[in-house]
Amino acid sequence: MKKLRIKIKPKAPFASELNSDTFFGHICWGIKYLYSEDELTKFLKRYYEESETKPLIISSGFPMIDDEELYPKPVLRPLNKEEEDCLSKYFNGEKIIFYSALKTLKKQSFISRKILEELKNNLSYHNLYKCVFEGNYCPVNFLKKPEKCKSSKRDCSYFTKNKCDFIKSISSESNIFHNTINRLTNTVEEKGGFYSTKNTFYEESVRIWIYIYYDDFEIEKIKEIFNFISISGFGKDKSTGKGYFDFEIEENVIIPKSDNPDAFIVLSNYYPKKDDFQNAQYDIFTKIGKLGGDFANLKSIPHFKKPLLFIRPGSTIKPYNFKDFYGDIVRNVHTDERIIQYGITIPLFVRVLWG
Structure with a gap:
């Protein structure tokens, strides 16, 4: 394709x-x-x-x-005791500082293309965090560390919760408040008349x-x-x-693609087929799709689809075979049989340390 x-x-x-x-x-x-x-x-x-x-x-x-792509941070096998001990040596055994830094890295949502290219043949949390603790990558979204940044891992502003001049924000969220007006009384409805919607503002x-x-x-x-x-x-x-x-x-x-892949990172909301994979590290979520287009204006049918369980982007999947896509279009998700749910993912092939 x-x-x-x-x-x-x-x-x-x-x-x-x-x-x-x-x-x-x-x-x-x-x-x-x-x-x-x-x-x-x-x-x-x-x-x-x-x-x-x-x-x-x-x-x-x-x-x-x-102009550098950020990918969803992969869901991988948790660090074992031996790997934690190895990484803590970068902090001279100071466990409190180390675990605070580790907690910060676990919260990141994205991973930069540069570090993914570097680790695509040997992907694990140990190798990912090691790149940061060695000072080559920034802890924020695992971007390449700016040349002007001279911070060491111990005094990194992001680890110490101080202001950092090199961190670039992606977006901010804001709740926008609304009123529902009763057109007969010209007043706000008592029940459900005041509500908010979440909006994302990109930099x-x-x-x-x-x-x-x-x-x-x-x-x-x-x-x-x-x-x-x-x-x-x-x-x-x-x-x-x-x-x-x-x-x-x-x-x-x-x-990006591993030279010898054994897994893929999910890049879409993924509804797997029965024979798609043999092993996985994944996050799941429930999706209740809302109708759009012409269907959104029909009052004769429900405006929501049936709940479906999806695998979230960033999950790592070990497939039985390698192909251009995985997953399926889901039918029978609504009383109207014309309505479907998209659940096919584009894979990003990597080699993962499973054990």
């Missing part, structure tokens, strides 16, 4: 997470609105067939800082990247569909100005 990367520049706050299944839903509605319902039906029919390719596979969205310099694998799908259509999404808005609260963005497309991208 051909590969491309879409780089998104947010122009407004986002009220929805940049999930792969939400992107896929927007793509489906884009096909219907820009082309025809018949073309959407043909597009979706390809996903129900057992095939080594699909028309289009998409990752979730992740941030870029200084001006931050970009969001997503990968798309595609086969038998024209790249010009991908451009047209994403142009449609960019001006109509992504996710919730589009009508109030949320989710607008600019974008650019890069073709023939090179994705």
Whole structure:
């Protein structure tokens, strides 16, 4: 399958997470609105067939800082006692400082492309944290340490909770409060009349990247569909100005890959097939999908799908075999049989130290 990367520049706050299944839903509605319902039906029919390719596979969205991709931090085997003792030597055996630093690293959500390229053939928490404690990488999202930063591991501002001039923020979250007005009384409803929504504001310099694998799908259509999404808005609260963005497309991208992989990092919300994998380190979450497009305006059907258990991006999966995608489109998730749930992931192949 051909590969491309879409780089998104947010122009407004986002009220929805940049999930792969939400992107896929927007793509489906884009096909219907820009082309025809018949073309959407043909597009979706390809996903129900057992095939080594699909028309289009998409990752979730992740941030870029200084044009460097950040990937979801891998879920790996916890450190054992021997590995902890080995890492604590970088702090001269001062256990309190060491465990405080370790706790800070465990909280990170992302991992930089540079360190992933370095560790893709030997990935473990021990090797990842060692890169930081040796002073080569910053503890914040495991980015390459800035040349101007002279801090050692012991006096690193991030470990000591002090202000650091080199840390670049990705985004901030804010609760926006709303009133529901009763149009008859012109007053706020007593029950549920006052509520808040969470909005994510991305820093001006931050970009969001997503990968798309595609086969038998024209790249010009991908451009047209994403142009449609960019001006109509992504996710919730589009009508109030949320989710607008600019974008650019890069073709023939090179994705990090181990020379001798035995696992993959999940890059999308993943609903696995029965025979997808033999071992895994993973996080799971429950997804209750909300209807969009034409379905969102129908009062005759429920506006939410049935709950489904998904594997979260960053999980590491040991598959039975290696291919371009894993997972499935889930059907029968709603009383209306036309409604489906996207659960296919793009894999990032690595070699993991399991034992």
